Amino acid sequence: MISIEGLSKVFTSNKSKTTAVENLDLNINDGDIFGVIGYSGAGKSTFVRLLNRLEEPSGGRITINNEDITAMTARQLRIARQDIGMIFQHFNLLWSRTVEDNIAFPLEIAGVTKTDRQKRVQELIDLVGLSGKEKAYPSQLSGGQKQRVGIARALANNPKVLLCDEATSALDPETTNSILDLLVDINKQFGLTIILITHEMHVIRKICNHVAVMESGKVVEQGEVMDVFLHPRQHVTKKFVEQVMGNGEEDEDIAGIAEAYSEGNLVRLHFVGETTNQALISKLAKKYDVDINILQGKITQTQAGAYGTLIVQIAGKDIEEAVRYIKEKSSVEMEVIQDVK
């Protein structure tokens, strides 16, 4: 459990003061993949760097697994940092060391013996899928491979927490997905808590279960990813949700659709992270004498299951039974747009 109370950071330079993080409270559960999203300058990087005190807090308290990070001496902090892995947007590998020596570096710092180091490095190389690249130098690797080295290095000392600052922002979409998959893998396999900073909502959507939205140094909204997607309250949050889902209202020409499909019922189905009802449409069609026509929609996958909206036309003899089934037997939220009887 990571708990953050009243955390602040003020940068003072040449008489000007910048409050990068302001009186921030947050609790992060063990095993969470916790996303922090916000626009440039919101204070995300500062926040994550405060967690391992790469940046000294101006105020507040951070406790990780009941250890007060903020009260530690320099020596204690060095030991504590070995339990907090970190990966970076620009990978930050030592170009003078090979892949295996880069991964061995944190083990050297922790004082692991040479034979144990070699064994652990090989395990990590296999884990992140870099077999065969042991002797390569970072300059000979692609961005995705470099980030894999970064991840292996961060995991070397079996940390309990992994901090990721824009870990995929320098990668193309496909590589991003493979790195995100790897992070989910690691999270499941080792029960590692991951704190992930990003400005891309699809990253949150794909792997996080909790999200906090930051704006001008403060968390303005937080909760389970599905809840935040469904009921974004703040303007920034709505903007971020639109990044993934599109702006529903704008491209939904309900009146036009209603006019074109005047038969049967027009309903809007909200899929809210339900995995058991993914075959809803085909189930309805089999069970009842109805025809279902998908008119418009967007469904996307999150860690909690499918999320999105479909507009369908239901026609045929058993419309009422089908509608009742959706309402009572499934967790899909339904809204009748037009009822032509």
Added chain:
Amino acid sequence: MLNDIKFEDLIEATYDTFYMTLIALIGTFILGIILGLLLYLTSKDGIWKNKSLHFVISAVVNIFRAIPFIILIFLLFPFTDFLIGTIRGPNAALPALIIGSAPFYGRLVEIGLREVDKGVVEAAKAMGAKTRTIIFKVLLPESMPALISGITVTAIALVGYTAMAGAIGAGGLGSYAYYSGFMRRDFDLVFLCTVLIVIIVFIFQFIGDMIATKLDKR
């Protein structure tokens, strides 16, 4: 005229030049790296950020760089006499050679260290590295090509310094060219010494470039 040349003398002079340059180079490398590290670590965003210490080291470095080498030799006479016990011969030239070139090399080291990616230093800190680990396992290895190119440039300047020191009694090719060549109007000998010095410079340049290229995995 050239046939009067005693080849043993020429070989000895060449050896002395090599000897002075090499020993001075080792001293300069160590002292320069210490100075460069101090300059880097005490600077504005350094690990040992310390304004007054940085100012003092910086001032000392600048002062020694400003003193012309030949004057530095004179200035250091008492010090050399105390340290080496004589002011003549190759060994007597070493203190002046090292003190004359270390500040210059120190600046080159500082520049090289600044080129090290801040992110990598930060990554090491995030792993819980001590300052000593950061210096010896991050800063120095990551800046090594720059440190080697820097020492190559310094080595060439040092060959020049040895010649200057030679002219006032340190021995080596400079001394030989001056006393046995110039003073006796034997310009063939001066020319021969010049060729030998140029060859020595080329050898240092070649070795330095080779090592720097080999180390650079960027």
